Amino acid sequence: MQNDNLGVEGDGIYAALMAAHQGLTEAESHALNARLVLIMANEIGDGQKLKTIFSTAGQYAET
Amino acid sequence: MPYDYKPFPYIAPPGLTGPEPRHAVAIIGAGPIGLALAIDLATKGVSNVVLDDNNVVSVGSRAICWAKRTLEIFDRLGVGERMLAKGVTWQVGRLFYGADEVYAFDLLPEDGHKYPAFINLQQYYVEEYLIDRARDFPDLIDLRFKNAVTDHQDRGDHVALMVETPDGSYQLEAQYCVACDGAGSPTRKRMGLAFEGQTFDEHFLIADVEMDDSPFGTDTPERWFWFEPPFHNGQSALLHRQPDNIYRIDLQLGPETDPKSEATEEKVIPRIRAMVGDRPFRLDWMSVYKFRCAKLDQFVHGRMIFAGDSAHVVSPFGARGGNGGIQDVDNLGWKLARVVQGQSDASLLDSYDQERRHCCDENILNSSRATNFMTPKSPIEALFRQEVLRLAHDMPFARRLINSGRLSMPGSLAGLPLQTANTAPIRPGTAIMDAPLANHVWLLDAVQGRFVLTGFGNVALPDIDGIDRIGIEQAAQNYPVYDAIDNLALDRYGADIAYLFRPDGHVAAAFFDPTPQAVAKAYARACGKIDGDV
Numbered sequence: 116m117q118n119d120n121l122g123v124e125g126d127g128i129y130a131a132l133m134a135a136h137q138g139l140t141e142a143e144s145h146a147l148n149a150r151l152v153l154i155m156a157n158e159i160g161d162g163q164k165l166k167t168i169f170s171t172a173g174q175y176a177e178t
Numbered sequence: 179m180p181y182d183y184k185p186f187p188y189i190a191p192p193g194l195t196g197p198e199p200r201h202a203v204a205i206i207g208a209g210p211i212g213l214a215l216a217i218d219l220a221t222k223g224v225s226n227v228v229l230d231d232n233n234v235v236s237v238g239s240r241a242i243c244w245a246k247r248t249l250e251i252f253d254r255l256g257v258g259e260r261m262l263a264k265g266v267t268w269q270v271g272r273l274f275y276g277a278d279e280v281y282a283f284d285l286l287p288e289d290g291h292k293y294p295a296f297i298n299l300q301q302y303y304v305e306e307y308l309i310d311r312a313r314d315f316p317d318l319i320d321l322r323f324k325n326a327v328t329d330h331q332d333r334g335d336h337v338a339l340m341v342e343t344p345d346g347s348y349q350l351e352a353q354y355c356v357a358c359d360g361a362g363s364p365t366r367k368r369m370g371l372a373f374e375g376q377t378f379d380e381h382f383l384i385a386d387v388e389m390d391d392s393p394f395g396t397d398t399p400e401r402w403f404w405f406e407p408p409f410h411n412g413q414s415a416l417l418h419r420q421p422d423n424i425y426r427i428d429l430q431l432g433p434e435t436d437p438k439s440e441a442t443e444e445k446v447i448p449r450i451r452a453m454v455g456d457r458p459f460r461l462d463w464m465s466v467y468k469f470r471c472a473k474l475d476q477f478v479h480g481r482m483i484f485a486g487d488s489a490h491v492v493s494p495f496g497a498r499g500g501n502g503g504i505q506d507v508d509n510l511g512w513k514l515a516r517v518v519q520g521q522s523d524a525s526l527l528d529s530y531d532q533e534r535r536h537c538c539d540e541n542i543l544n545s546s547r548a549t550n551f552m553t554p555k556s557p558i559e560a561l562f563r564q565e566v567l568r569l570a571h572d573m574p575f576a577r578r579l580i581n582s583g584r585l586s587m588p589g590s591l592a593g594l595p596l597q598t599a600n601t602a603p604i605r606p607g608t609a610i611m612d613a614p615l616a617n618h619v620w621l622l623d624a625v626q627g628r629f630v631l632t633g634f635g636n637v638a639l640p641d642i643d644g645i646d647r648i649g650i651e652q653a654a655q656n657y658p659v660y661d662a663i664d665n666l667a668l669d670r671y672g673a674d675i676a677y678l679f680r681p682d683g684h685v686a687a688a689f690f691d692p693t694p695q696a697v698a699k700a701y702a703r704a705c706g707k708i709d710g711d712v
């Protein structure tokens with residue numbers, strides 16, 4: 116996870132993500148995030164990679 | 179020591195007693211943009227009159243960060259070295275989330291450039307130095323303080339201005355008028371022009387404090403930025419060093435604030451105390467702002483031209499306001515000079531409108547994104563930002579997403595009509611990339627200010643009317659030839675290739691085989707003759 120694959124596109128992608136959430140209720144945003152994760156998982160399509168991603172993200176859970 | 183605001187003398191203008199001969203260019207406003215334009219025109223022999231309603235430099239330090247490209251333009255105007263000598267060149271930036279440092283970066287500039295990535299220098303010094311420089315052109319620059327423009331009329335072949343002074347009003351005429359009268363531009367309002375964009379609800383306290391003892395705990399000037407700082411219950415805080423032991427402090431205050439009561443010493447002193455601890459300090463200046471990003475739909479309206487804040491405003495994150503305005507001047511100066519001197523049609527000015535609006539869009543995009551990141555509009559935006567900050571400690575991609583301002587970069591004009599496209603290492607449209615030449619000459623010094631065909635390495639340069647030539651790493655020629663230091667010039671531009679630079683230092687065209695026809699055609703195009711009818 117040491118690679119920055121977004122590079123100079125990062126700001127634009129972040130802005131597009133915020134735009135996707137604009138005007139949604141919290142519950143709707145929650146649902147959108149779930150759909151995003153599923154679709155992105157399918158795009159990544161590599162089970163081993165996905166398990167590493169899930170556990171890495173999990174390590175940052177608020178304690 | 180607080181800055182000494184010396185009033186500039188008001189001198190009764192000749193127009194009060196009799197009609198003045200028509201001026202070539204009238205500039206409304208002696209802020210950084212109006213002053214820089216006056217000097218730029220003077221260096222090209224174009225006389226101008228600058229009218230300002232006030233008689234002191236910018237009160238309070240508004241702009242502090244001046245980017246490399248601005249310094250390079252100031253260098254061309256003859257004030258860059260003075261600004262660099264006085265300014266604070268900082269290198270280390272630290273970003274904090276709460277009390278924890280997320281990461282630090284070192285802006286250690288690449289070697290072989292005359293100017294650093296940027297300096298901090300109070301706007302009042304910038305204006306003072308520009309005014310001093312303008313005084314070097316007594317025959318070309320007529321600086322008039324306490325001359326407020328109250329009305330104007332575009333009469334097709336010239337502009338008439340109504341000006342009010344302490345001794346009464348008068349009228350003057352000019353071939354062109356450039357409104358550099360700031361964000362609240364009375365000229366723009368009088369013309370009823372739409373000035374639209376995004377306004378941010380958030381309030382920001384901006385304060386300058388003088389402190390002998392560095393809050394960075396080191397003598398090296400740094401830039402510290404906090405999201406959710408431990409000493410302030412707002413979203414962000416910024417600490418920056420300026421010359422004279424003055425520190426800039428920005429504190430985000432939230433949307434629901436009373437700006438009047440916030441801009442008082444009893445409110446501000448405890449906020450600063452919480453930040454700097456027991457260090458003795460003196461409050462130099464403070465102000466509470468709401469920011470917006472907005473621009474005119476068109477910068478050129480007949481003989482009235484807009485430049486700087488009158489044409490566009492941005493939130494200050496990224497320092498794109500003043501820096502963007504100085505690039506307006508760089509772009510406009512040579513075009514306006516060519517038009518009033520009869521070398522080009524007035525249509526060349528349309529390219530100023532097109533090129534600078536293009537760059538302005540980029541500035542607005544970047545400033546808006548930074549401001550949006552700093553002011554999450556909903557719980558979900560706040561949540562995403564929080565998780566970006568938490569991941570950033572370990573993950574480079576998340577670090578790149580943290581946005582506390584994307585620093586002003588030179589606008590690229592690639593793909594716009596004055597440029598001739600090419601696959602050269604430096605793409606036409608790009609601003610000059612500096613490089614060291616022998617005998618303490620910089621590429622900047624050798625190239626900026628006029629059209630120059632520059633040959634890098636073994637390439638023959640044709641002699642074309644209107645274009646100067648220089649060679650780098652070439653055998654002796656009947657034009658100036660320089661050696662490159664450490665071969666950096668050829669590393670950056672490529673070998674055996676020629677570039678045509680515009681007077682504003684942008685690459686207009688590049689040639690692997692600079693035939694007289696190809697160079698003449700690109701030159702004509704760069705001067706606005708788009709069909710290349712040479």
Ligand SMILES: Cc1cc2nc3c(=O)[nH]c(=O)nc-3n(C[C@H](O)[C@H](O)[C@H](O)COP(=O)(O)OP(=O)(O)OC[C@H]3O[C@@H](n4cnc5c(N)ncnc54)[C@H](O)[C@@H]3O)c2cc1C
Pocket residue numbers: 206207208209210211212229230231232236240241242243244301325326327328358359360361363364384467485486487488494497498499500501502503
């Ligand atoms: C808090 C803050 C921080 C900033 N930080 C930065 C930064 O770090 N870097 C950066 O690049 N930019 C920064 N900016 C933006 C920068 O200050 C402006 O972009 C810059 O001042 C614009 O210059 P200007 O000459 O266009 O306008 P101004 O500086 O506003 O000058 C306009 C001039 O026109 C005169 N005038 C107005 N009306 C009339 C009239 N009717 N007749 C005659 N004269 C008139 C005024 O008196 C004034 O002198 C910052 C701004 C703020 C507020």
